Amino acid sequence: MLKYIFMKRAFSISLLVILHIHALAQSPFSFQNKSIDPGTKSHIKVPIRSDKDSTFVPVTIFHGIKSGPVLGITAGVHGYEYPPILAAQELNRKIDPQKLSGTIILVQLANVPAFLGRSPYVNPMDGKNLNRSFPGDPNGTITQRIAHMITTDIIAKSDFFVDMHAGDAPEDLRAYNAWYQSDALPEVSRKGKEMALAMGFDYSIIFNIKEERLKTPSIYCSQEAFHRKIPSVDIECGRLGIPGKVETKRIVDGMISLLKHLQMFDGISSESKIKPTIIAKRVTLKSKSTGLFYTEKKAGDLIKKGELMGYTTDFFGNTLEKIIASESGVILYMIGTPPINKGETLMSVGVLPE
Known part of the structure; x- marks a missing residue:
């Protein structure tokens, strides 16, 4: 009788463990008609073509072993802003999907033509500024089509969003981050603020958005996320188009802190010890x-x-x-x-x- 009770209890415990593991497990993640299994990483070149030009956007999907939110990240919206691009390369090496809860969609380099052409601000193929082109146009110029792809395939699939920038070729810049805030979206604004303050920058800026502005085209990459009620943060770290190691590390450290805050990295919450000056x-x-x-x-x-x-x-x-x-x-x-x-x-x- 005791043996029967012990076996029944052991079976019940095993069943609970199996159900718990099943509850934490993820289904495959679909991106560009490709299925990414839980606990794996996938590199995808997304082709972008217009009537006159063609390019691609390199995207890495980290699909965690456990369930969790989707974090969208863009680097290289401006191709001459190097620390964010180098930080994305470093994140590619650091993030282990076997230790990840949720999914990260990382745009390694949004504006390949501007990067390869060493072009500040604009895409040399059509002379347009990608960060003035959102939400984009599937039938527009090459830059407008890049913006449309990022909007529909990255931003729209995200629960949280970060756009990483630096000082372009002529811009001297002091490192900071920023979050979007609007009285019309108090909960989204609160989550954005928590994201920004968790990243450990000593200056954080409030991007105040009036309700009527939410009814007009976003123009900016991260603002497109906010218009879609997705908490979003900008990073600005780097200066004068210099590929600085200190600035690159600052971005990487901030993103790792954010992953901990969102309980995506080992499921551990982390609060920054730095109390930023809020502007x-x-x-x-x-x-x-x-x-x-x-x-x-x-x-x-x-x-x-x-x-x-x-x-x-x-x-x-x-x-x-x-x-x-x-x-x-x-x-x-x-x-x-x-x-x-x-x-x-x-x-x-x-x-x-x-």
Whole structure:
């Protein structure tokens, strides 16, 4: 009798273990008509073709052994912003789908033509800025078709989303991240904030979106995710198109911290020890002249309202304009090279909380 009771109890325990494992297990993940098994990684070249041009987008799918959320990540939306692209390569080596809960859709390099063509801001095939082209157009130019593919195949399948950027070729930049926030989407905004603060950046920016803006085309990659009620974060880390190792590591560390926060990495929650300075207001200084820009300032400098930030000259050295700070704060990014055109942004200043 005791033997029967023991066997019955052992069977019940085994059944519970099997049911628990089954509950945690994932079904295969479908991407571009390809099935990815749980606990595996798959590299996929997504072809993009227009009437005039053709390219591809390299995407890596990490399909975890256990169930969990889908995290979409894009790198290289601007092909001259190297630390995010190198960070994506590093994440490819670091992330083990056997230790992952959920699924990661990682766009290793969204804008291959801009990367290979060493082209700041725009895709040289059609002259368009990919980060001004969302949600895209399946019948448009090559850039618009890339945006459409990212929108439908990555963003739309994600529960959370991160777009990774850096300072492009002429842009000096101080590392920060940012989340989208709107009174119209309080829960999505809250989750985005938690994502950003978990990543360990010492500056976090609030991208405030008014309700009426949600009814217009997103334009930006990460904002497209927010428009679709997906918590989304931007990373800005790197400067002047330099493939910096420190900046690359900062991005990788932030993404690993995010995976822990989302309980996708070993199912362990992690809270960043860094309490970031949160910036809710930014001001932009624009040039009123075309010519050369001179400054002693650099990204990250603290400035005071009324301070001389630099000046512009014509092509004969005559001063055209003195640049004066309109607010006190920290320089988030700025033009770090001499050429300047009328109407271009000279500096973006984050107003520090009092």
